[in-house]
Amino acid sequence: MTNSLPQFGSFIEMARKSTLLTAGIVIIGLAGSAYFFARDDITALLSPDSQSAAQSQKPASAAERGLPVIAEYASLMDEKTVVEAVGTGKSALGVLIYPAVSGEIDDILVRAGDRVSKGQVLVILDSDRERLARDLAALQVKDAQQLLARYEKARPLGAVAESEVDSARTALAEARIELDQAEVNLADRTILAPFDGIVGIPQVEAGDRVDSSTVIVTLDNIESILVDFEVAETRFDNVRVGQSVRVETWSLPGEVFTGVVESIGSRIDPESRTFAVRARVPNPNSRLLAGMSFAVYVDIEGKKYPSVPEISVLWGDEGTYVWRIDDENKVSRVPVRVVKRTNGRILLDGPISEGDLVVVEGVLRLRPGRTVSASVRGDAPVQGAGGVAARDGVGEGS
Template sequence: MKAVISGHFCRGAVFGAVCAVLSLLAGCESEQSAVSARSVSTPQAVVTEAVTWQPRRVQIQAVGTSRAGKSVTLYPEVSGEVVEVAFKTGDRVEAGQTIVRLDDRDQRLALELARVELQDAERLHGRYQRTKGAGTITESALDDARSAVERARLNLDRARVALDYRSVEAPFDGFVGITDLDPGAQVAPSTAITTIDDRTSLLVTFQVPELFLGQIEEQQAVSVSTWANGSPEHRGEVLDIDSRVDPRTRTFAVRARVDNSEDRLRPGMSFRVTLTMVAGRYPVVPEVALQWGNDGAFVWAVEQGAAKRVPATVVQRLQGVILVDSPLGEGQSVVTEGTQRMREGLPVSSLAEL
């Protein structure tokens, strides 16, 4: 009988202990529910930053090769002996200035002879004109005299041209280059005399990937600099854009004109060409605001005091910020600190508002 009573007593004690534990757990769950409810109703403190918009800037760098704004290699028109070299390497010459003179004695004599023949023809024609009324000169003879005058005038012009061919003149203002000619040298039309460069401006040609075809326009600004350390940049503008793409390199040629009025640059130099293009406007968000999920990148935006997940596609990374393709409005706030606690619809409050 005592054993039975003792057994009932033990089971009652165990039952009481279990009830006490269950009661304690129930109290904890109630307390956690209350805390959770309070946390949901209380806005989460976060740090936000306003979204700005700015254009997407793409910078192209290429290697360019230059030539003078005007450049020519001079050749003689005829063969002959050089009697005068009227320049020194590096001289600045003006348009029409004689560079090299060939032996022209025969041509000068031919010019004088043509001049005398013209005078004779004109005198004969004048005499025929004066005696025309007397009936001693036929109309046919007068016509022949008139034709003789015209032929003599043409021969005189040809003699002047032949004499002009005996000298080589500068076609425009510029600087002359090196020559290997000396007086007494024999030259032919295939003999290069020297070069002349008008380097007040340079034409710089460079290659651009076909991806940017249609995005570059004439008169667009470019900057060029030499490869020397500390070389200053020189400004220029796009002058010509090639009409085709090279199928081997998948690039097209662009030529820019660069001012060289200070004469610091030389034709033939290579340059580092920088071309900046602006394409579209995009929202700008801080790097820390961009989050990644299973469906791609997104940011937590604040709308009417609650967090909202907004998709964002990276367009361009800049210094500390990212251009994104996203439906974010200019001036809209995005969460930069506290993103780990965010979920859709969670009330948030910026620290600046607390």
């Protein structure tokens, strides 16, 4: 019992020291925290000048800098409506060649696809009888000339009456007419190309009997193609002669050919409520053929409107609007009306002018009158140098 008392006292002494150590650690921690949170005030009390310098080195607040946004200048664009139609091509010059007379095919001098010149021989009919008739007429002309010459020599001598001389002159004239007719009959046996063009597939062969109703061959000049199509009556005042058109054919996918309106019909079809239009499309490489079907696009010009990127136009309870930046870098909410969307841009009708700076990105935290710091995308538009807005995939067909 006597030995246990000293041991108990030692234990109490150790516990007391541990408690004091813990309390000291807590006090040191509290003091460190207090200094951390109050160090600016302490520094200000110790050195006011240094505190002022520190504050002057702090960056400006977001309100002072201005809210960062991306902006772009509004530009003017022409509103353009594209009228779509389906048309049929035909050669600028194209004929079915018939023989002028009946007869038997003696020879065919061309093949399908041949390019021929005006006056070139295409087909020859048998012509033996016509050649003989021409030779006989030529002899009759010669005889009539000789008879008239003898009469004219004898008339001064009184051997031939004046009436006989006149009759000889008439006979010579008739003989010459007969010769001319024989020449025409012989020429009819040879079929010539009426203009430069490409020969189609001959419809006859040598030895065939033909008459004036038999198609011999086709001939087409396709240096340019005429495309006939119809446009809705509501566009009669918008289509003009000389207006540009674009055509595509399903035979050559992906290729676009340009032409002009050549003629416009003078009346409206009462059943379809459309009018006829013909366009001429140059075809220097002969890639387009008569009879092809075409998709036709006619561009109709409209008014000029300010245009902005599509993402800059917002929708609210009161309608559509954009954010415009003024000269003091403050934004205002401008109500607008959407005229047309095209190629990522929107044509607007409203109090927006060419060259106005419009917010494109960063619109979520904008409020009227707020200062912004704008990063301008693109250059300021040149006055009067507007673009063209076409209707994408929206057109009018017949």
